[in-house]
Amino acid sequence: MSKTYDVIVIGSGTAATTVAKRVSAAGRSVAVTDFRPYGGTCALRGCDPKKMLIGGTSAADHARRMRGKGVEADVQIDWRDLLEFKRGFTDPVPGKKEKSFSESGIATFHGRARFVGPNSVEVEGETLEAKHIVLATGAEPMKLGIPGEEHLIDNEGFLEMESLPRRIVLVGGGYIAAEFSHIAARAGAEVTILQHGERMLKGFDPDLVEWLMEKYDEIGVTLHTNTEVERVEKTGDTFRITTGGEGGSKTFEADLVVHAAGRKPDFAALDLEAGGVELQEGKLVLNEYLQSTSNPAVYAAGDTAQMGPPLTPVSNHDGKVVAANLLEGNHSTPNYDGVPSVAFTLPPLARVGLDEAEAREQGLKFRMQSDRTPGWFSTRQQAESVSGYKVLVEEGSEPGRLRESVKSYAKPTPVTRTARGEGCRRALTDQ
Template sequence: MSKTYDVIVIGSGIAATTVAMRVSAAGRSVAVTDFRPYGGTCALRGCDPKKMLIGGTSAADHARRMHGKGIAGEVRIDWRELLEFKRGVTDPVPEEKEKSFSESGIATFHGRARFVGPNAVEIDGDTLEASHIVLATGAEPMKLGIPGEEYLIDNEGFLEMENLPRRIVLVGGGYIAAEFSHIAARAGAEVTILQHGERMLKGFDPDLVGWLMEKYKEIGVTLHTGTEVKRIGKTGDGFRVTAAGDGGSRTLEADLVVHAAGRKPDFEPLDLKTGGVELRDGKLALNEYLQSTSNPAVYAAGDTAQMGPPLTPVTSHDGNVVAANLLEGNHSTPNYTGVPSVAFTLPPLARVGLNESEAHEQGLKFRTRCDRTPGWFSTRQQAESVSGYKVLVEEESGQILGAHLLGPHADEVINAFTLAVRHGLTADQLKDTIFAYPTGASDIPSML
């Protein structure tokens, strides 16, 4: 059976929802399809469920830091109860999302979509045709190409664990490894990270990452950098991980091994060739309007487009760009200036704008303010021991080029710096701002 729409959106996450809702509200006919439960990675398998688990572990961590400071008694994390707390928020999402689509007049389909022509896809026997097709399928864990790879669980598996294993090995050193290790260690697991690169969180300032590493030692996380996993083997109820690095080879026993080594879009099921959609260096070949350069009927947004940082706010931004171009013709282009990024470790690590090496590469003249701040009130009030900042200010204009924060409230305070970076505010303008006190943001003038 064949059906025709103005726009077909493949995916049901933030980018897909933004496009579908805006285009439908403008009176166009829209169909959405996803082979997974509706909601996308952020709501079901990433940001939101992760933050729910962090809510519990951070509460326990704060209580432990306050021992001897007015808080007494043993604090422990009940993993199953924490998981149920998380599910209370995430489990209703697919039904609520589909209901929202239906109430907006959007046709919903379930199943993998594959191109059967430049303007048509097939979904479980149904052929859908449209003037435009939007690819917003997100990203999947990258293939590592090692023996025993099938024994790895991904972020989705970790967030659905009924029980917390005693020994956990995380393969990788980005957001997933950084955040999941803090969750698992504070919940009582023995955690080891095997990172191929020379340090973790390579997208963040190296000095602040170094300070954060003190926290990893404090909570008992073992980190091996410059280490490549060679093999994963099954051993009864557990696993044996073989790795090699500068210090030679090592073997670790684990009850769980987690894939935390990066994600990228999975284009193979889409049959892009049949749709006339070309790839360039493994990425969709797109123009500045997020439109396919080989098939003008096709647009992409979010992680699928791979044009901006792989972050949830970017997917929403891309969705608005694509929707505007579908409705009014190509005129809107994405602006990725000043996109903040946060690693929700405990304490959190955040950045926006340029780091020092990027500023030097651009030939900019700037001054840097950098310090550790364990003595600041905002840190002491949280009974935290690790905090600090680094801020880059352009010499001639006084504009904020970049900000890098570590410590309590960093995930919120970074938004004030984001406003400055994105809209060209100066250090003097921020210093002249009266912030509520005592709050994390009231530290900003002292950083400038």
């Protein structure tokens, strides 16, 4: 005998929680299911645990930068203690999350969900039916399609390492490679990044990324761009990575190889075909309301929807949109304009709005102000060696606010608000 609900939410992360809590609060019956511990990627396998590790490495890094400026202690990272510090945050999350769902009157299930009909899924042999089903399953590391791929660990494996290997190779050049390399190098590992593209962090302004690369050199991270990983072999406790690309064939040896080459939803286990949910080129076919065009009973949010940037605030935003449409009929659409993004390197790299290339591609007329900022108070107070900003202001868009915007960068905390008219776009590294 099946159980029936108004809404079934598959997933338990940010997007799933937002939908489930809002719909339940409106008096609808809701069920949540997840085959992983409750909490989602951000809280358990991504943003938050990463920041816990950065908390320790950034403290040590600041102390080292202050050496000779009043601080004399030789600060080192104890990886095991830092891991326990991280676990002090992550370990309680699943229990707290499930308790929170139960206290909100939301039914909870554990196990992989798969469609068995347009309005029904099966979880561990139990059939659940609903008027609507929300897909909020997050993303997984994408397949690399190379021999020896099984030897790579993913972000989850990195964040659970019991000890820090001496030599680490990261495959990829996005957020994960950028952030994990800074953590590992400052904790004492020899770090190499293999990136198939011509530069790292393609979502950020290339000028600012180039400034940040000075920090990679300073902390001893080796970067190889235009490099394709062809295979990974394991011999005893050592891995050999063979690459090709513009520089020809090369080999690298490491004690650990990390998959940092991107993530995307894995829909295989959901059996979308049985639910009448259409995919095109690996993406759900959704309308402007985040609703499946082939099965109107199904909605998607967050990384599963792949409509906005893969960021936690975007997942929360999508969840609000889906909840509003479930409760009041389709009327709410997502808006991803001006979403800020930060790579939590040390120093961090941030952006909001269009970068220079995007503004030029759109034919916008703008003024640009860009500079390195070694003399700013925040830079000197932190004894930092790399900092700067880039501001773009579209002509006719309240240019008087530019002075306020630039002045605000002197604050010691990251600036993400948009101090502009509709046309002002900016990006910065540190401040």
